Amino acid sequence: MSRADDSPWWRGAVIYQVYPRSFADGDGDGIGDIAGIRSRLDHLCTLGVDAIWFSPWYPSPMADAGYDVSDYRDIDPVFGTLAEVEALIAEAHERGIRTIVDVVPNHCSDAHPWFQAALAGGPGAPERDLFWFRPGRGPGGDQRPTDWIGEFGGETWTRTTNPDGTPGDWYLHLFAPQQPDFNWDHPRVRAEFEDILRFWFDRGADGIRIDSAGLLVKDGTLPEVRPDQPHPFHDLDGVHDVYRAWRRIADSYPGDRALIGEVWLPDRQRFANYLRPDELHAAFNFDFLGCAWDAAALRESIDGTLSAHAPVGAPATWVLSNHDVTRHVTRYGREDTTFSFAKKREGIFSDLELGTTRARAAALLSLALPGAAYVYQGEELGLPEVEDIPPELRTDPMWPRSGYVDPGRDGCRVPLPWSGDEPPFGFSPDGAASAPWLPQPAHWKDRTVRAQTGDPHSMLELYRAAIAIRRAEPALGDGELTWLPAPDGVLAFSRGGGFHCLVNLSGAPVPLPAGGEPLLASRPLDDDLLPPDTAVWLRVAEPAGTAPV
Template identity: 85%
Template sequence: MSTADNSPWWRGAVIYQVYPRSFADGNGDGIGDIAGIRSRLNHLSALGIDAIWFSPWYPSPMADAGYDVADYRDIDPMFGTLAEVEALIAEAHGLGIRTIVDVVPNHCSDQHPWFQAALAGGPGAPERELFWFRPGRGPNGDQRPTDWVGEFGGETWTRTTNPDGTPGDWYLHLFTAEQPDFNWEHPLVRAEFEDVLRFWFDRGVDGIRIDSAGLLVKDGTLPETLPDRPHPFRDLDGVHDIYRSWRRIADEYPGDRALIGEVWMPDRQRFANYLRPDELHAAFNFDFLGCAWDATALRESIDGTLHAHEPVGAPATWVLSNHDVTRHVTRYGREDTTFSFAKKREGIFTDLELGTVRARAAALLSLALPGATYVYQGEELGLWEVDVPPEQRTDPMWPRSGYIDPGRDGCRVPLPWSGDAPPFGFSPDGAATPPWLSQPAEWKGRTAQAQTGDPSSMLTLYQQAIRIRRAEAGLGDGPMNWLEAPAEVLAFARGEEFVCVVNFSDAPVSLPTHRSRLLASGPLDGDLLPPDTAVWLRTGTA
């Protein structure tokens, strides 16, 4: 990255998200693992990234793809061993790549020892205080304590059975029933996660990504969700005390350890509260991710993001896709190019050629903006959302939506590495078990092998863009200035001699005066920039 030498790495890094189950399979069982990741570190090194964020790899029953954690200090056997992870961290560091692990503090698995003890001990078990056990409403206690709606939709309380077989209390789970929520008012919960942070920092991890960071604290009076009242479990002020304590721990360690929050927050000022100097270092910018492919909307998103971050001195982050959202090659090929969880995401006409052209331009836009950029695995290959057959779907969003929302499996299909047919090098040659989700045969032109060395490929575009970003003093963290441009065109300067121009209109536009062209997302027409195309220019006088 081109961030100043004395500036922390996370302010301007290019961070690559690895979803371990779908990255690379080292042992041939059809599921990605640590051995597979280690075997493909050369790909990430050649891409030029600064850090890898690993989605959860902990022991888990996998009710929600590992976000139901049974043990925060070990590795699920399907992925490998803790020793392998320690070797992976060291090997990545040897390549100049930092590592970020995912910590899930809002909830655990129902197989976690604490929760198992809470169930086994019955109503008087002290472990119940670590969660949200409450009696039901109604004369027989058979009505849920609240009518809260879960983060995946559906109900948020499940009734237990007492050890003697009688109906018992209910417990809260904002996600699936297999994911009971912790009670963050209890000191043991706070102490446990402070120790988990130290456990991973002691193993050389450079950052912690915090899942569902705004949900930890609940209103203990259990009010219903009403429009004119504070939300009972989203973004309560008490959450900030937790992150101040976490920041103190991160600051104890050398090497600029970072805390990065998953904060879904429509209010930009409330979002910025998580980034005050004594709290989180950075948070994901979902406003930009969900934005339409539209110059006015994107400029408003960029300006609003930078404006919110400025008072707290935090760097912005730019994200186009991740493991929870429809891949942007697909989104940008639809009439409605926005993203929200409320929208049905299959059976919609998609122009993948148009989506790919726009995704190439979006890559140059996001990599030129001030702050850090996240790349979701397969984004650099131009992969699109896959229509996963219903019988293969594992995401709990599918059944919890009443089988309306197809869930998130379509963006989690295993990566294509080489060859002309599935499994495309995802698993070793001769592996008897196919990948856990089927890869489309049409991906044969999108494998890493097919794109390597191809000057027109998405992979080459990302490699070139990240290399230029590292070399340009004005890119990464730092200021930007908007330039005058035609309607439906975004143009901005970074540093003294760098300009990015993106054409969102349906007609070519003239390029501004420049000395040379550093990189374009597609072919230029002389001094004209075609529609849905971005270009990086060298300006100045010599």
Template identity: 90%
Template sequence: MTTADGRPWWRGAVIYQVYPRSFADGDGDGIGDVAGIRSRLDHLAALGVDAVWFSPWYPSPMADAGYDVADYRDIDPVFGTLPEVEALIAEAHARGIRTIVDVVPNHCSDAHPWFQAALAGGPGAPERDLFWFRPGRGPDGDQRPTDWVGEFGGETWTRTTNPDGTPGDWYLHLFTAQQPDFNWDHPMVRAEFEDVLRFWFDRGVDGIRIDSAGLLVKDGTLPETRPDQPHPFRDQDGVHEIYRSWRRIADGYPGDRALIGEVWMPDRQRFANYLRPDELHAAFNFDFLGCAWDAAAMRESIDGTLSAHALVGAPATWVLSNHDVTRHVTRYGRADTRFSFATKREGIPTDLELGTRRARAAALLSLALPGAAYVYQGEELGLYEVEDIPYALRQDPMWERSGRVDPGRDGCRVPLPWTGDEPPFGFSPDGAAAPWLPQPADWKDRTVQAQTGDPNSMLELYRAAIRARRAEPALGDGELSWLPAPDGVLAFSRGGGFRCLVNLSDAPIPIPADGELVLASGPLDHGLLPADTAVWLRAAPHGSDPS
């Protein structure tokens, strides 16, 4: 299952992220499901993607949208059944689309049988060793074991009640209280997840996306967080042996099975450590995702990314949006175009027309860079962040845990619009319950149906770009060479005469006259490349008229 040039597929793939709850609803309950995904596989085939990554669909109380897993070897009934998933994997493969499932190894749900046994058994229960149970500080044990701050903000320890009703020990949760952290020092935890990997590889999946990949190992002495000391639970050195064992499992299966890590790591060298030849195959590039719409910043991010990956021979990945971040149509339409959780707030003025124009250019940029590219569902439709969801309908725990300061992530998780002129836009069948999050009425112009066949639509731009990328030998994995360009412009060659120019400046620039136009992100102006526009060019055949 390598590509035509003999390289493993994951080195240059276009990978589409499906957030199952919001992709397509097959049974009419207002929540996306496996039946809905199966009914829309032709959309993914027409888009031309190489693989699909499915966010968690396991049995879960849904305290954190399924990232609180109660059973890693089954499917939550709201999404369907395991046989349906097996059929989905086969149907995707029949269309030439590989599949990637999401595994959440840092924590589970408090409904997981291990954690339930740990609570029921009291202080002496052996299952407590599978988690981080600790006595509290202070004479009555009523103070948290540490003052660590959680990944969603807020406290990271919750006190238990003993079976006899007395106050008990505390347990660690870097996310919500319903997501207790596993103790990866325990061999049973390691053996369990190795078996989970085999379970999914045995069902034909081509890759595993690893949630919160840098958090698994903790410093057992529980030191407080200090700027001049290694972080007590982020990027501990011991995490690498875990991924070496996982790599051995993946390499034992045929067909280039891939391990892809969610690694939030500002230090690029530390990030690259996860991609050494005997560890993960790839990891998400959050440096590029969070980068401002600025040529110098973009170039620095691209150069830094490529140099860090080159050290370990790994392919870079290029990501513009996902299920955790403000959609980039919205980000790029703001005065501050960077993304960070600290600056994500409601009520920031946004120019959606400007953001859309930049998002179109960013699509051509990301799909022209060396390595693999990720497309988050709906970005191919030009969807923006929905920021006016009524408070009563919000579901993301980040909203409440931040004291209603962070608006949460529901705005990028609104169900997709497929057809028609009013909600639910074909997301659900006729007569269905309302979608689990409300869709904006003006998405009627952004449905798959409305955009199909419109040469100026975002959808047709993505289809054309992915088709051209597949046909262009120089694209995907490989080398990049920067070309001379005016200030505010990115220009590079991918070899074979292929060039990409992105104008991030405020003024139009001349398009080189010796290039044949492959694709443009927007209208061109008599040989000029307007601001916030990108083009792909191919060297004109020798002796031809470049005009």
């Protein structure tokens, strides 16, 4: 990690997201697990990452791939045991790798003991106050309490049946019906999650990633969503009280424990409010993730991000893919290279060769920008979205809830290929009884870790080289950026110390700066020209006294 010795690790870290179900399968049941992760830690060590963020691994009925949690203090048996996780955290620390645990505070599983007690106890159960139970509208209460649309699309209220068999109240779920929302106005909910944070910090976790961080607090009057009124459950001011309390807990532990929010907000100022000095340490930059492969759009996103973070002194984060979005190799190969859930579709042509070329350049861009960078498992292998999963094998609830229009997120969650010429490509041990839980494309044989290791032209070796240079370069990671003059369609900036990054997003080659020494390029340079869709890191002699501003 390139940073001053006294700068907290999370300000400039390269953080690798592990989606446990799809990373590595240790016991041969076709599902990734803790044993598999432990067996592949050396891959992450060789890659050079500073920290690992683990997507949820808690006991869960898996209605939403583990984001429906029934117990926040244990591990689902499909993944292993709590003792194995404690060993994993220790083994990562031995390799100099920190760990970030995913906490899901907006909602739980309908199998959670609190919710089960709320159902079993009927209308008078005190546990109902921990959720959003409300009578319906209209005669007999047959109409939903509101017409709110869920985060997965579809309805947000489900009616219960009373213990005597009569129709009962409705409960709120911004996601799937199996994910009832907590009532964060209740002090017991707040105390519970504060204790959950302590539980994981006590076990050595270095950070907490907070799922759906802007949704926790709701307007208890349940107004409908109207364009001229504050949203009833997006980014209400009361959510900041929650994170101020969490920050006090994190700050009470040694070793720079970090809180990292999943905050989807178009308003950059509202986004920055989560990063005030007494709230979250960092938040995901979805503006950059969804941005088009276009120089002007990317520069505006970068400038907007840095300007929003500057007043609160928080580091920016740079994300290209994660477990919820179409992989960027596929996005960048399409005519429309932006991303939003509103238009997520399959069957749109993607030139994967072009997408891969651009993804290589995007890797160097994101790893050169100031702040922390996130790598989603498989992006270091150049994996594309898998878009031909048979409908009967899809598991994501977004698929049925969209009326079978949105393909869901399974395509970016296909198990990783490690070695070999045919599935399961080393994801499961030899002789495994079960196939991987999602099918791997046969052509991934050229994208395995083993096939790419030692190939200087591979995506894997590009990531390894880039992260190694980032660690060695004092100017990289956290710090400042200075834009440099450049032709139209080209991004050019300095990070100080003579380190320059150039990215050519135009349709024609452009000249490289005179006297620049290439440190790393996303693909071969054409003598003194930078080809289209190519990034290069350069060492350039700077005049005395020149420094970033």
